[in-house]
Amino acid sequence: MWRGEALDRREFLKAAGLAFTAALSPRSLMALECADAVYAAGFKAPDGSFGIATVSERGEIIDRTALPARAHGMAYSAAAGRVVAFARRPGTFAMIFDPSRQTEPVIVSAPEGRHFYGHGHFSPDGALLYTSENDFDGNRGMIGIYDVRDRFRRIGEFDAHGIGTHDMTVSDDGTMLVIANGGIETHPDFGRTKLNLDRMEPSLVLLDARTGALVQRHGLPSPLRQLSTRHLDIADDGRIWFACQWEGARNELPPLAGWFAKGEDLSFISLPEETTIRLGNYVGAIAVNRRQGLVGLTSPVGGTAVTLDARTGRVVSEEIVRDAAGVAPAAHGIAVSSYDGRFNETRSEVAWDQHIVRISS
Structure with a gap:
């Protein structure tokens, strides 16, 4: 299992039921039955519409669900049996769907004065969904809390103790929220314009998941204040891996990834x-393959996918992948998608979006 949040493929097929499999084309059904793993991935279709697809590890599209607009990141919970697709900043929707199509999708909207930052995560028991949000008039990041069992009703929020709150995750035992505050001020009145590149405040934060109390906050040293801390994943030893995007001078070569742990x-x-x-x-996505002790990094800017040893940080392999986007653990190594339609060895007519999430193993 992957952090307790992925079903065995046979369990996925059993959970999907006969109605789901009967609705698939013969080609899609064969792709699902032969898949070593199944993923969820946002996409843009050739006609300009957006959606989210279930995809085999080879990159074959199994099923599609329409989205109201472009998505960014996703979260999956086997306990809840749901995938969430979050709107791309400064979007205000999150769409929750059942990959087996046994229930209708649910769309939630960010509260007034907020927008989603494109990421979130479920509690290990599937009871809560946490979302990264921007209180744009207050210029502060927030973590929204939603009750999964009450149609994702918003029940609270925590201060993220930073600005530009982007990716977030939850510790395996559910006691801590891990937050990447990118440090970049934005406001929907200015679209995606970055308003404070000369005074960025990136940070990595741990919160008590029960109370929202600040457990730990790491600001970056002055020479690295333009290093936006953006994405996260957790290794099986509790080490929190993070990936960054440099907003400073192009001729500088700052560190782009690292790790920390509580204390x-x-x-x-x-x-x-x-x-x-x-x-x-620029690292656009990061993922840990716990079974094999690997960390995957992708860069659409550099057109590169890099695999690291999770124990030492040593580079294991590098691959040229034009417009490299999403990354997730594979049965063997790291799965990679791209903006130009590549998903591992398969190229589709759709343009995959920035992130992918594994939903069966």
Whole structure:
């Protein structure tokens, strides 16, 4: 299992039921039955519409669900049996759907004065959904809390103790929220314009998941204040991996990834200079393969996918992937998608969006 949040493929088929499998085309059904793993991925279709697809590890599209607009990140809970697709910043919708189509999708909207930041995560028991949000007039990041069992009714919020709150996750035992505050001020009146690149405040934060109390906050040292801390994943030893995007001078080569844990300082990975150059000072997604002790990084800017040893941070492999986007653990190694339609060895007519999430193993 992957962090307790992925079903065995046979369990997925059993949960989906006869009605779901009967509705699939023969090609899609064969792709599902032969898949080593199944993923959810947002996409843009050739006609300009948006959706989310279930996809085999080989990249074959199994099923599609329409979205009202472009999505960014996703979250999956086997306990809740749901996938959530979050709107791309500064969007205000999150669509929750059952990948087996046994229930109708639910769309929730961010409260007035807020927009979603494109990411969120379920509690381990599937009872709560946490979302990264922007209180744009207050210029502060927030974590929204939604009750899964009451049609995702919003029941509270926590201060994220930073601005530009982007990715977030939950510790395996459900006691801590882990937050990447990118440090970049934005406001929907200005679209996606970054308003404070000269005074960024990136940080990595741990909160008590029960009370919202601040457990730990790591700001970045002054020379790295333009290093936006954006994405997260957790290894099986509790080490929290983070990935960054550099907003400073192009000729500089800052560290782009690292790890920390509760009670520990940040540790940055010393990537080879040529790897940092190939990544284009930009890591768009990160994922840990716990079974194999690997960490995957992708860069659409550099057109590169990099795999690291999760114990040492050493580069295991690099691959040129034009417009590399999503990354997730595979049965063997790391699954990678791209904006130009590639998902592992298959190329589709759709443009995959920034993130993918594994929903069966």
